[in-house]
Structure formats: C-alpha cells, structure tokens
Amino acid sequence: MKSDVVIVGGGISGLSLAFYSAKAGFKTTLLEKNDSVGGSFNSHLYTGDSTAFWLEMGAHTCYNSYQNLLDIVDACHVSDSIIPRAKVPFMLLVDKKLTSVFSALNIFEALKSIPNIFSLKKEGLSVREYYSKIVGVNNYNNTLSHFFNAVPSQPTDDFPADMMFKSRAKRKEVLKNYTFREGLQSVAKAIAKSKGINVFTGQEVTGIEVVESGYAITTGSGVTHSAATLALATPSAVSSRLLQTIEADIAGHLGTLKAASVDSLGVVVRKEDISVRPVAAIISPNDTFFSAVSRDTVPDDQYRGFAFHFRTGESDETKMRRITEVLGIREDAIIHRYEVMNTVPSLRVGHREWLEKMDDMLAGKNLLLTGNYFGGMAIEDCVSRSLSESGRLKKS
Ligand SMILES: Cc1cc2nc3c(=O)[nH]c(=O)nc-3n(C[C@H](O)[C@H](O)[C@H](O)COP(=O)(O)OP(=O)(O)OC[C@H]3O[C@@H](n4cnc5c(N)ncnc54)[C@H](O)[C@@H]3O)c2cc1C
Structure with a gap:
C-alpha cells in the first residue's frame, strides 16, 4: 500500500x-x-449493570494552555464534549490517613525559601536542585517530591526542572x-x-x-x-x-x-461499597505505587474507579493487597479490574x-x-x- x-x-x-x-x-x-x-x-x-463507566488508565487532565491540542479538538468537532473536572483534592496518604498537600508543608520553611522563585532560573537545574530551593529541602523531600514522582510515575529528582511544568500561553475562554x-x-x-x-x-x-x-x-x-x-x-x-x-x-x-515502565491496575467499585472521600488522586510516599488516579473528577451515580500506577515487579497479590488497604475495601468489592503497561521517558x-x-x-x-x-x-x-x-x- x-x-x-x-x-x-x-x-x-x-x-x-x-x-x-x-x-x-x-x-x-x-x-x-x-x-x-x-x-x-x-x-x-467497563460495561456494568446498565451504564458504561470509563476509567483513565493513562492521561487524565488537559489544560487551557494546551493550545495546539485545542486547535485539533476544534477542527475534529469534539470541543462540545469538553467537561469540567469536579473540584476534588489531590491527597497524600501519610500514616494511613489522607492529608492535603498544604497541611503537609512546613509553612515557615516554605515562606523562607519562596522568594528564590524570583531569582532562580530553571534552565540547567534538576527538579531536586530547583524545587528544594523554592520550597525548602525538607518540604521538597517530605512532600513535593512525591507529587512530582506521581506525574511520570518514577523518581523525578534528576528530571530537568524546565521540562516538568511549563508556563504556556492560555486560551482564556476554555476551562482551566x-x-x-x-x-x-x-x-x-x-x-x-x-x-x-x-x-x-x-x-x-x-x-x-x-x-x-x-x-x-x-x-x-x-x-x-x-x-x-x-x-x-x-x-x-x-x-x-x-x-x-x-x-x-x-x-x-x-x-x-x-524510559520507565509503569504497571497500571485499574479497579471499579460500587459507590456504596467504599467510604474513601472523593479525591482526584491519592499519592503515598515511598509506596509500591506512585499514585492512584480516581474517576471522582467525573462523578458517576453507580461506580467509583481508581487507576493505581505501580512500580514494576510487584506481584499481583501485593498489588491487590495494597489496593484494598488503601481503599479500605474487601477484595470482593472490586467488580472489575483492568491492567496495562505504560512507557514514560x-x-x-x-x-x-x-x-x-x-x-x-x-x-x-x-x-x-x-x-x-x-x-x-x-x-x-x-x-x-x-x-x-x-x-x-x-x-x-
Ligand atoms: C499514567 C499516565 C498519566 C498521564 N497523565 C497525563 C495528564 O494528565 N496530562 C498530560 O498532559 N499528560 C499526561 N501523561 C503524559 C501523556 O499522556 C503522554 O506523554 C502521551 O500521551 C504520550 O503520547 P505518545 O503518542 O507520545 O506515546 P504513546 O501514548 O505511548 O503512544 C505510542 C503508541 O505507539 C504504539 N506502538 C509502539 N510500538 C509500535 C509498533 N512497533 N508498531 C505500531 N505501533 C506501535 C503503541 O501501541 C502506542 O499506541 C500521562 C502519562 C501516563 C503514562
């Protein structure tokens, strides 16, 4: 051909x-x-009892700064299907409790370091070098680094700081x-x-x-x-x-x-079988998984879903045990599961x-x-x- x-x-x-x-x-x-x-x-x-329920096993969020993507979305006539993400928080799991990023930060250390944001350039610096100067070394080690690691599901200390989070022009009429x-x-x-x-x-x-x-x-x-x-x-x-x-x-x-491989395992649970508060994602420092991204950003009447992004090499038993512990459910509450391997640079x-x-x-x-x-x-x-x-x- x-x-x-x-x-x-x-x-x-x-x-x-x-x-x-x-x-x-x-x-x-x-x-x-x-x-x-x-x-x-x-x-x-997942085609459940009556309604279909989708769960993002990879990318999940777009921004109004994605202008080239938005141009294609417009040209392909799918801009009508853009929907907002429910405002649910990204949470850290510390000592078996969910806590917000801000409450995990040491505010005094952050206030002392934050003025560096005006003088320090990202170019040529690693994520660790740059951000430990912006929020303080302890804040970086104890909190921020785990959020960064959750983005590409791997340690990001040595990533180039200017390639992780970029500031781009935004399309103001589009949802943030x-x-x-x-x-x-x-x-x-x-x-x-x-x-x-x-x-x-x-x-x-x-x-x-x-x-x-x-x-x-x-x-x-x-x-x-x-x-x-x-x-x-x-x-x-x-x-x-x-x-x-x-x-x-x-x-x-x-x-x-x-590049790193990410071993992703998604689970679907009936709403009535789980009591974890609605979250965008759960990030657990130094755990077997980097993040558990939830479907709570697009709430469903019947189901909740979580895509756990694991380090490679964990057994199925370990993964299922950790999922049930983190979600506080029994294994038989999981009505559907799906696995995929992603590659990230x-x-x-x-x-x-x-x-x-x-x-x-x-x-x-x-x-x-x-x-x-x-x-x-x-x-x-x-x-x-x-x-x-x-x-x-x-x-x-
Ligand atoms: C878990 C996760 C969450 C993410 N979340 C976000 C997010 O919220 N927002 C964001 O902006 N970015 C996010 N990203 C990053 C972003 O989604 C990816 O960087 C991007 O989608 C990669 O697209 P790609 O086409 O370059 O690669 P891929 O999506 O990996 O596509 C490569 C394709 O090549 C195909 N292929 C491989 N070998 C062959 C072959 N020999 N012949 C034919 N086909 C082949 C594969 O099957 C695959 O379909 C996330 C990434 C992951 C993994």
Whole structure:
C-alpha cells in the first residue's frame, strides 16, 4: 500500500502528526499495534449493570494552555464534549490517613525559601536542585517530591526542572483544566477519523527498509506499506530498534535515552461499597505505587474507579493487597479490574543538547520523529513536537 507519509504509533503524538500531515494534503497512513488508537490516552470502558463507566488508565487532565491540542479538538468537532473536572483534592496518604498537600508543608520553611522563585532560573537545574530551593529541602523531600514522582510515575529528582511544568500561553475562554465526556481516548478516536488519514490498528511494525521510492514498512501480519516519508511516534526504544539497520547513528542516539515502565491496575467499585472521600488522586510516599488516579473528577451515580500506577515487579497479590488497604475495601468489592503497561521517558538534565543533536541528525531527511521524549511528556509537548515535525514534510 502506497502513501505519501506512513506514521508508526497511534498515541497522541502519531495522531496529531497524522492530523497535520493530512491537513497539508499528504496521503497519510497510520499504523498502530494495539486494537485501538490512543496509546496513553486509554479510557478503559467497563460495561456494568446498565451504564458504561470509563476509567483513565493513562492521561487524565488537559489544560487551557494546551493550545495546539485545542486547535485539533476544534477542527475534529469534539470541543462540545469538553467537561469540567469536579473540584476534588489531590491527597497524600501519610500514616494511613489522607492529608492535603498544604497541611503537609512546613509553612515557615516554605515562606523562607519562596522568594528564590524570583531569582532562580530553571534552565540547567534538576527538579531536586530547583524545587528544594523554592520550597525548602525538607518540604521538597517530605512532600513535593512525591507529587512530582506521581506525574511520570518514577523518581523525578534528576528530571530537568524546565521540562516538568511549563508556563504556556492560555486560551482564556476554555476551562482551566478539563477532560472529555467519554474520556480522553474519545479525542484520539475523533482525530483518527479525520479526513485523509488511513488508520490500521492491530498492526505492529516489525521492519523498515529503505527502497527507491522511500521506505518500505512491514507489519507483523506481513503487510508492507510504502511511503516517501516515514514518521515514528513510538517510545524511544522502539524507534531506536526500528531504525537500527537503516539509520544506525540516529538509532544509537535514541538508544541513549532512558524510559520507565509503569504497571497500571485499574479497579471499579460500587459507590456504596467504599467510604474513601472523593479525591482526584491519592499519592503515598515511598509506596509500591506512585499514585492512584480516581474517576471522582467525573462523578458517576453507580461506580467509583481508581487507576493505581505501580512500580514494576510487584506481584499481583501485593498489588491487590495494597489496593484494598488503601481503599479500605474487601477484595470482593472490586467488580472489575483492568491492567496495562505504560512507557514514560526518564528525562535528564542536558536533554536540550540531546534534542539539538537529534534535530541536526534529522535535518534534510524524509524521516520524522515525534513522541513524549522531545520537549517534555505533557500532551501539549507531544502535539507541539508533531506540529514542528510536520513543518519538515516536503511535497514530492
Ligand atoms: C499514567 C499516565 C498519566 C498521564 N497523565 C497525563 C495528564 O494528565 N496530562 C498530560 O498532559 N499528560 C499526561 N501523561 C503524559 C501523556 O499522556 C503522554 O506523554 C502521551 O500521551 C504520550 O503520547 P505518545 O503518542 O507520545 O506515546 P504513546 O501514548 O505511548 O503512544 C505510542 C503508541 O505507539 C504504539 N506502538 C509502539 N510500538 C509500535 C509498533 N512497533 N508498531 C505500531 N505501533 C506501535 C503503541 O501501541 C502506542 O499506541 C500521562 C502519562 C501516563 C503514562
């Protein structure tokens, strides 16, 4: 099958690139290994007694600063399904009790340190170096670091401070933070239906060759697609592997990046069977899980759901024991469970230099790379990278 552009990977990075490519008039094909598009946009559906209940197993919150995403949402006619998130708190679990972040902070230490915010620059500093000066070392160690670790579900001390939380221009008429009526994956599905994009799911790309007309991309089911331009929107390790034989230098540079796996287990419970107060998420310092993200932000009449993001390597028994302890329920109160493995990049100080080198290596090639390991892992970072890569598409 012949296209102008073949994109490998149907998460938000690949989908947004496909959107820009099709919009610019290129015949665009997207290949996704899973049975549906979305990647870390994974709004798992539990079809209960009468109503369907979705639970975010990956990304859960968008902001009005996600302007490129919002432009795509508008163009795909899904802005009507933007809904507010209920105002429920992020809570720390300390000594078996849920407590708010602010009550866990030492206010005196914070007040002493906070003026540093006006003089200290984030560039070149790690999350630990920057934030321990902004809130104080003890506040950072005892409270803030656990919140930061919960964002990419891994220790974030060594992450670049300027890539974790970015200040961006906002679209004032849009809710400050929001989700979508049917969950974030509904946005992925809407983008996949855009005019000019051919999406093939259940197609894991296993091999890529350089041919006279560009690239030949082969899937595990034996189908070969060809295109003048190839775009990879897969985790860095997968892209590195796929490029090994055709772009060894780029593959090697990609191979220097690290990533973490997140073992996510979602559970659904009937409302009457659980008494934990409504929360956005539970964060438990130094625990087997980094966060338990709740569906309480979009309350349901019958069910409550929690996606526990565990460190890898825990047994099923350990995970279930911890879930029932934290939620204060018996195991038989769990009426549905769902597991998925997510991959998140482990960015390090010096990543900007890595990125500059990567862009130099890609210059002039009909090879595009996008993903959550370029400007940052927030959804908007992924879409922004895809937008800038789409600027390298050339008409033949
Ligand atoms: C638990 C969690 C919570 C998060 N919460 C938020 C949040 O609230 N807000 C926010 O802004 N960001 C959040 N993020 C970050 C953000 O969701 C991700 O960075 C982003 O969705 C990644 O998109 P992606 O397309 O780059 O990668 P992915 O979503 O990982 O997509 C990659 C795709 O490539 C496919 N693939 C892999 N190998 C192949 C192959 N060989 N052939 C074909 N297809 C292949 C995969 O199946 C997958 O669909 C969260 C991330 C996680 C994991």
